Amino acid sequence: MYHSHRQETRLAMLMMIGITYFILSDSEGGRFLRALMGVLHEMVEEHTCYAWAPVYLVQLYRELWGYRRM
Numbered sequence: 237m238y239h240s241h242r243q244e245t246r247l248a249m250l251m252m253i254g255i256t257y258f259i260l261s262d263s264e265g266g267r268f269l270r271a272l273m274g275v276l277h278e279m280v281e282e283h284t285c286y287a288w289a290p291v292y293l294v295q296l297y298r299e300l301w302g303y304r305r306m
Contacts, residue, residue, distance in 0.1 A: 271299040
C-alpha cells in the first residue's frame, strides 16, 4: 500500500494533533505518554510502515481505554 509524501505528511500532522490533545487532556500522571512511547517503540522495533499505523493506533486506544477504566 503506497502513500504519497503529501498523504504521509497529512497523516503525521493529524496524529501529532491528536497526540498533543491527549497529552494535554491527560490527568492521570502521564499514562498516555507512557502507552504512546511503548507503541512507538514497538513500531520502530518492527520497522513498521505507515500502512500499519492504524493497527498500532487501535492497540494504543485499547491500552488507554484500559487505563481509563482502572
